[in-house]
Amino acid sequence: MSANDLQNPNRRQFLLTAPAAAAAGFALTESAMFSSPASAQQEMGLAKVPFTLVKSDELDADIKAEGKNANKILYTDANFEIALTTETDTHGTEHEWHEYKDHIIHILDGVTKIEVGGTPKGAHKLSAGEWRAPECEGAAQVALNKGDTLVLPRGTPHRRVTIGTVTLTLTSPKSPVPNA
Secondary structure, eight states, X not given: OOHHHHHSHHHHHHHHHHHHHHHHHHHHHHHHHHTSOHHHHXXXXXXXXXXXXXXXXXXXXXXXXXXXXXXXXXXXXXXXXXXXXXXXXXEOSSEEEESSBOEEEEEEEEEEEEEEOSEEESXXXXXXXXXXXXXXXXXXXXXXXXXXXXXXXXXXXXXXXXXXXXXXXXEEEBOXXXXX
């Protein structure tokens, strides 16, 4: 390193910060290595990451086995639940909404309509965080077709109306229900 390098303020700042930047880069690389997918972790000899895989042929078999109006829980834990639902000619009698869970609806086959939002009229509480109302003034009607996904944040009134048959997955991320 020349005396000129030390006298140049920009070069001097670079020389002072380069070792810290390099160290940070190594730290990030190491942490990224530990957040790799399960297969990469196994190849590196790291501990296995627990996961659940539901293959498409299993879903197809479940759909056929469950029949016309069925609901099967594919996965559940403290953080979320995934259900497989097939229904034919159903109409929710009341709008529902949840204080502690969201819904992500993905249509695998068929068509359904969902009434979303509005102001609940005649609301009643079923249990901690679970509400129903016979009507929701100003609700919008959303048509869902095969391949569509609808995200319903917690607190959003909704009611499904299916004419014909629909098969969907319902993923519900949830928060712990506080003790009342």
